[in-house]
Amino acid sequence: MNVRRTVTAIAATAVIAAAAAPTATAAPVTAPATPEAPAAPDAPGLHGSTDPTYDGVWRQSLTLLAQDTTGVRPAAQAVDWLTAQQCADGAFAAFRADPAAKCGAKTPVDSNSTAAAVQALAALGGEDTAVRDAVRWLRSAQNPDGGWGYLPGGPSDTNSTSLVAGALTAAGTAPDGVRSKDGKNAHDALLKLTVPCDADGGGAFAYQPDKKGVLAANADATAAGVLGGLDRTLATKAAPAADPADPATCAEPRTAADAARNGAAHLVTALAAKGYLVSSLAGAKDQPDHGNTADAVVALAAAGLTDRADRTVTWLKRDGAAWAAKSGPAAWSQLVLAAHATGADPRDFGGTDLVQRLNATGPAPESVPDAKDTAAEDGKDNAKDSKDDDGGPAVIWIIGIGLVVGIGIGILLSGRRKKRQK
Template sequence: MSPRRRATVLTAATVLCATAAPVASAATAASAAAGAPAAAVAPAVKPKLPDGLYGTADPSYDGVWRQSMALLALDGAGAVPAKKAVDWLTEQQCADGSFTAYRADPGKKCDPDTTPSDTNATALAAQALAAVGGRSEAVREAVDWLVSVQNKDGGWGMAPRSPSDANSVSVVIGALHAAGKDPRKVTAEGGRSPYDALLGLQLTCGAKGIEDAPGQQGAFAYQPDKKGRLVPNNDATAAATLAALGKGALAEPLDKDAKSKPVTPLKCATGAADGERQDGPRELPGGRKAAAGAGAAYLAATLKKGGGHFTTVTPGEEKPQPDYANTADAVVALAAGGHRTEARSSLRWLAAHLDDWDKADDDPAALSSLMLASRATGGDPTRLGGTDLLARLGRTGPAPARMPDSDASSEKKDDGATIPVWAFILVGLAVGAGFGILLSGRRKRQQL
């Protein structure tokens, strides 16, 4: 799933860099003016990250997100996450039940000005904690907070009370599902559910703006633009297609014996002629399941057109680049809808180009998305092609307390809570040696 708020993170990072650079330059200039040589101006010391956290990159914008993804992937692979990894995520929760993107000091009270509540982080953390078990109170408090900030249209934005967007609505639907709540019954004051908000962002034949996007019916927009028009968005469509099925990131894998369900492109909308603008709700006949089918058809067609993957244009790049993350999310959405053929086709592309994705080496969120994609198609959730994804993920943070299909502790990494196997071996040798010395001593005494 991919409501990871890439655009927001990039924007925030850009603003941060833009404001920090002049400050750093000014500090350097001031030090030089005071007589200090340029080499004497010490760079900022990178803070030590908690050893329970996955990943080594700055967690300011994605700490909770990537930790949640890692726990979901580990659970989906049949591994038991290290206790300190689960504890770290739980301790990130604020007193009101919400989560922020990252709290450097969980001991301090959450400050809405410096650490604002994050709907996406809260919803994914709830999914992860529900999956690993034993944290029901934290899950309940997170979901209660999400319900308390539901918008009138039935949806959610990235921040509390901000305009609803497809990605945020989708990840919250996943949290409700993980907590055992029926999203259809979680309604705002006007009686509108999360599905109402979600389906209102889908491009049906009569949707406002569809005339500018021929052949892209069934796609979801992130949000309406300033003119109220809907623009197809691959990220939003992958997330919304999965959520329309009522599922979260840890969707059940495909049955190996089940036949692939064909995708059916959207051909018409309700009540509005082709090309005619339609304001208000744009639900399809058949409700959310039909909406999920239309979204899947859009995903499949777009992936096929791209040679099995999505593309994106990143800042500073003129040529479109492969969009690995959203391709993985689309695989999960397609598999959840039973579209095995299309899902596996894109999964094979990901496997063939795994080494081309720099994040697939040591980025926990990226590795987790690939593991979840492999699992969703009914494949091995620990591997993709010839690559051991579980091993790579384990190198980015605490090793699992227990590996899949293993009751032995020989595969555990010392996480501070377990005694490594070599310690038992040394103790055994020492005891054996001591016993041998004792026997030798007795023999000598008997000979005297």
């Protein structure tokens, strides 16, 4: 689910305008970078210290999810901050300054904040009512084509649809069983958002069709789409190794899983040149896109192509910490998830203890396992996953988790909402 996503701040008026007239050509955008620091005094429990208007629920959800996957028990205050943001109907907005006030028709609730919160709260456990209510709201916001847009009623996009599919999975609901009034599900929507194999960028996912209905390859959406097509959460484990044949091929997909494999193949090709993905602003020089690259790593692991991400993981180990230190808790979370997804140690990721750095962005966790405890638990997981469905030997799964979800217009994530990738 991603996130994957780094770029510029957008004003609240732009978000409201997008709600009123969503556009099919909208590219993913980002919230302001969140410097590493404890939460501001007026937002007790929140990780990060910058204005949470556009990304409070997102960054908090990623933080709690990443902490949980490393065995850290988040601070109760941090969990309470997130649950207090939920509206009575189950939805979440990016941030509500006064959570005690009732949500109204003008409260800008969205599918991404809601889906991210579901994934985090479902992983933590003990929040069944909050998860159930949020899933009920997500069902109500499903589009006739089976997908989801960022805002209720907005056109479906790959990023939102994939993030919601991950939330349904996390809540124990099969995404293909959640159907719209027209009988369509998330898989149906994702298939319609894949770039044809004979087109430029064939095999990738588009964010949305442009005004002419053309699907343009988008790296952020592709990383998200791989997880969505495989019904994976942001905290996914790596899949068993895929067919060793060259994965950089595209075959017209019949299922969402086929589309996910095509998407992973596209990412292999996209990473081949530099070992990382790039992003750029108009008139500016291309820059490394750390968040989107971390998402791509998770997507490859989910598709069983972990070995194809080795070079990229090495790059993230070298350059990721400097980026995350400037970007805040969501960025640290992305690195934690990418490290875990590929079997790397998040407590020694290129010499950086990602877990410690993430924990330092907010209230002290209730408990943090030591390295020995973590190693023992990982050993148990590896032993368990080395069995196939019949109890016989199988390929050992690489333990890990991944964040991914690229976010579309209005998808405001901390430190990594990014621009369009082609």
